[in-house]
Amino acid sequence: xRTVVLDTNVLLADPESxxxxxxxxxxxxxxxxxxxxKLKTSRVDPDLRxxxxxxxxxxxELSEGGSLVDGVDLADGGRLRIVPLDxxxxxxxxxxxxxxxxxxxxxxxxxxxxxxxxxxxxxNDLNMLLKAQTFGIKVERRADAEGGFAxxxxxxxxxxxxxxxxxxxxxxxxxxxxxxxxxxxSNLTTNPGSSIPDEFRxxxxxxxxxxxxxxxxxxxxxxxxxxxxxxANAYFDLYQASGSVGFAQKGIEYYTRYTEAVxxxxxxxxxxxxxxxxxxxxxxxxxxxxxxxxxxxxxIQANLNLGVFYWQGRGDYENAARQITTAIDLxxxxxxxxxxxxxxxxxxxxxxxxxxxxxxxxxxxIDPKYLPQETT
Numbered sequence: 001x002r003t004v005v006l007d008t009n010v011l012l013a014d015p016e017s018x019x020x021x022x023x024x025x026x027x028x029x030x031x032x033x034x035x036x037x038k039l040k041t042s043r044v045d046p047d048l049r050x051x052x053x054x055x056x057x058x059x060x061e062l063s064e065g066g067s068l069v070d071g072v073d074l075a076d077g078g079r080l081r082i083v084p085l086d087x088x089x090x091x092x093x094x095x096x097x098x099x100x101x102x103x104x105x106x107x108x109x110x111x112x113x114x115x116x117x118x119x120x121x122x123x124n125d126l127n128m129l130l131k132a133q134t135f136g137i138k139v140e141r142r143a144d145a146e147g148g149f150a151x152x153x154x155x156x157x158x159x160x161x162x163x164x165x166x167x168x169x170x171x172x173x174x175x176x177x178x179x180x181x182x183x184x185x186s187n188l189t190t191n192p193g194s195s196i197p198d199e200f201r202x203x204x205x206x207x208x209x210x211x212x213x214x215x216x217x218x219x220x221x222x223x224x225x226x227x228x229x230x231x232a233n234a235y236f237d238l239y240q241a242s243g244s245v246g247f248a249q250k251g252i253e254y255y256t257r258y259t260e261a262v263x264x265x266x267x268x269x270x271x272x273x274x275x276x277x278x279x280x281x282x283x284x285x286x287x288x289x290x291x292x293x294x295x296x297x298x299x300i301q302a303n304l305n306l307g308v309f310y311w312q313g314r315g316d317y318e319n320a321a322r323q324i325t326t327a328i329d330l331x332x333x334x335x336x337x338x339x340x341x342x343x344x345x346x347x348x349x350x351x352x353x354x355x356x357x358x359x360x361x362x363x364x365x366i367d368p369k370y371l372p373q374e375t376t
Contacts, residue, residue, distance in 0.1 A: 001025050001079075003116050005108045007123035008035045008100075009340035010142050015054040017122070017142055018062075022076035028059075028068075029107040030084040031100050035337035048338050083107050092135060100337070101128050108137050125340040126332070126373050141373070207241070210234045228258040229268060236271055239278065248275045266292045270302050277305075282313030300334065303327040304346050307353075317357040321364050324350050328370050347372045 002024040010017050011032065018026065039052035062080060065072045071081035085103050089110055095102040105128065108121045120138045123129055132139045204212065214231035217224050235251030238244070255272035259265065273288035286309050292302045307323030310316040324346050331343035350370050357364045 003119040005121045008032045008337040009124045026080040029104045031103040124344045207237045248278045300330045
């Protein structure tokens with residue numbers, strides 16, 4: 001049976017990769033779980049957090065079939081197991097237990113040393129790919145899921161959301177219910193016996209619960225910064241799910257109030273810039289991320305987003321290429337689990353940017369290292 005070891009960035013790019021290797025033993029190094037778990041409290045792209053949660057959900061469901069450490073059978077004839085780093089096995093020279101990528105490589109190396117003759121490490125991280133090859137480990141790159149960059153980043157507003165009208169109607173109805181309920185609960189102080197029915201709260205998704213709780217807090221304390229950010233983030237997530245510009249506009253309203261009170265929260269300012277761009281305010285979006293980069297020039301997402309704003313909002317291909325190049329350099333040098341995903345997506349964006357520029361009669365001189373990496 002073929003053995004496949006999946007790197008963190010592969011799972012974050014496409015959670016379904018867990019189930020994409022029929023008749024193979026799929027190995028997830030324990031370190032990968034730790035990196036995905038860190039995303040729960042990280043301020044990263046919302047889609048990235050969602051994919052991290054999706055991986056966790058899929059693994060939790062698989063655990064109902066047995067111990068993940070011992071291995072569970074998959075419906076396609078394969079098998080999946082979680083493999084911790086063997087503390088009794090000395091790491092090969094050149095690998096450090098302090099480095100997450102090295103621990104993942106050490107697991108793959110250990111499985112090979114235990115007698116596995118047909119093992120492949122699947123990664124989208126060029127540095128890990130090169131290092132794995134020096135240890136004689138076979139490596140392959142998994143292509144991004146269809147629509148990769150456009151589905152994950154700022155290109156999304158140029159797509160047409162194709163969600164069923166019924167689902168959207170339900171979402172709007174629930175949202176109307178939330179607003180009505182918040183209106184009702186504004187009178188709780190004059191009606192001490194009143195309360196929010198648990199049955200109603202239990203029917204809400206996590207996003208709507210966050211929105212409701214934040215709005216209720218702001219009813220009594222309009223300047224509560226935690227609640228302002230909570231409501232703004234909820235509207236951001238609702239826009240992501242529905243494509244409704246109304247949600248984006250409300251998000252901008254609450255992000256504006258929040259950032260006026262907490263101007264050094266760069267992640268919130270980047271999120272606000274994204275919503276500004278979604279609603280067609282390209283100049284304001286560019287001004288916002290430019291201000292972020294004046295405070296932190298190494299902010300990867302701000303650099304990447306600014307490049308896309310120039311590209312899709314202004315047709316300024318040269319400045320777009322410059323910013324995306326910077327984002328790739330920063331992501332390649334990064335150590336977070338999502339950095340490799342961002343670098344891969346940014347290279348895909350650069351390739352599309354180059355093609356768009358050529359259609360416009362502009363030739364961009366782009367170093368091949370900033371384009372998607374071909375591997376064998």
